[in-house]
Amino acid sequence: MTPHVILRTHNLSKKYKDRWAVRNLSLEVHRGDIFGFLGPNGAGKSTTIRMILSLIRPTEGRVELFGYDLKSHRSKALSSVGGIVEKPDFYSYLSAVRNLDLIGSLNGGVEKKRILEVLDVVGLSGRGGDKVKTFSHGMKQRLGIAQALLSDPELVVLDEPTSGLDPQGMKEVRQLILHLAKEQKKTVFLSSHLLNEIELVANRMAIINKGELVVQGEVKALLDEGGRYVVVEGEPKAKIKAVLKKNKKLLEGFTERDGSFDVKMDFDDVPMLNNALVKAGVRVTALVPRRSLEDFFLSITENQGKV
Ligand SMILES: Nc1ncnc2c1ncn2[C@@H]1O[C@H](COP(=O)(O)OP(=O)(O)OP(=O)(O)O)[C@@H](O)[C@H]1O
Ligand SMILES: [Mg+2]
Numbered sequence: 001m002t003p004h005v006i007l008r009t010h011n012l013s014k015k016y017k018d019r020w021a022v023r024n025l026s027l028e029v030h031r032g033d034i035f036g037f038l039g040p041n042g043a044g045k046s047t048t049i050r051m052i053l054s055l056i057r058p059t060e061g062r063v064e065l066f067g068y069d070l071k072s073h074r075s076k077a078l079s080s081v082g083g084i085v086e087k088p089d090f091y092s093y094l095s096a097v098r099n100l101d102l103i104g105s106l107n108g109g110v111e112k113k114r115i116l117e118v119l120d121v122v123g124l125s126g127r128g129g130d131k132v133k134t135f136s137h138g139m140k141q142r143l144g145i146a147q148a149l150l151s152d153p154e155l156v157v158l159d160e161p162t163s164g165l166d167p168q169g170m171k172e173v174r175q176l177i178l179h180l181a182k183e184q185k186k187t188v189f190l191s192s193h194l195l196n197e198i199e200l201v202a203n204r205m206a207i208i209n210k211g212e213l214v215v216q217g218e219v220k221a222l223l224d225e226g227g228r229y230v231v232v233e234g235e236p237k238a239k240i241k242a243v244l245k246k247n248k249k250l251l252e253g254f255t256e257r258d259g260s261f262d263v264k265m266d267f268d269d270v271p272m273l274n275n276a277l278v279k280a281g282v283r284v285t286a287l288v289p290r291r292s293l294e295d296f297f298l299s300i301t302e303n304q305g306k307v
């Protein structure tokens with residue numbers, strides 16, 4: 001295994017009764033990555049994370065962490081991994097410090113200094129002595145991240161850390177994740193069901209659906225793959241068509257669909273296209289930049305629950 005791959009899953013699979021929750025999943029996380037693990041509800045994200053953190057056993061396949069096989073070298077493999085799955089669970093009548101102390105003691109003990117450090121990293125340094133029941137949802141999420149950081153792991157695995165947060169709370173957690181990667185040199189593996197969330201922080205990503213890998217790679221490349229296009233709507237259509245045909249150099253092509261036009265082009269040229277349309281006497285009603293990956297992910301999400 002090349003040293004910079006710090007997490008690798010080989011055909012990882014988990015079957016519950018006669019149903020595969022995760023199937024043949026092969027992931028590769030590189031040192032320094034913020035790796036986004038994207039999938040709609042029920043896709044198998046938490047199940048995968050449970051297998052990576054060794055909380056459940058795979059039915060088939062295996063996990064390698066820092067070059068160690070999780071099954072045969074469990075403690076070495078997990079020695080520099082910290083994580084949380086689903087909602088972090090705390091004793092609400094105990095303080096944040098006491099909760100972290102208890103969790104630390106399950107893993108051989110943790111110094112008070114370290115507890116204060118992680119609370120500081122997640123922005124809770126002033127609230128360590130307060131009971132967790134007085135914490136907002138966002139503060140509990142951040143306390144969950146503090147828990148994952150306790151042992152100062154190199155790989156931090158977070159399952160939907162922004163779930164249920166308001167936009168401000170989401171932003172704070174995003175900034176925290178970026179801080180962990182940039183300042184603290186952590187590799188972060190985080191799951192989400194929102195493409196936008198992943199796009200804002202991750203450099204690499206994988207999409208899973210119904211337990212199977214759909215695509216994996218660089219976020220930028222994946223978002224550009226299949227292209228970006230702009231949906232153009234307005235009247236009269238004949239004039240729109242004439243403008244699109246005349247600007248062949250800038251516009252890479254177009255297709256007409258349901259009375260609107262999908263134009264393959266650089267988003268930077270949208271104002272130019274708007275000008276050209278207006279000049280030609282078109283009443284423009286919409287110019288909407290779209291990306292194929294976004295459409296694709298949306299179509300997966302929209303089809304959830306339908307058989
Ligand atoms: N303990 C279990 N027993 C039986 N089936 C399970 C169990 N845990 C998960 N599943 C099933 O496995 C599939 C994947 O679930 P999982 O929780 O991994 O999805 P997820 O991507 O984390 O979804 P969400 O976004 O809702 O958290 C689902 O169909 C779920 O019902
Ligand atoms: Mg989940």
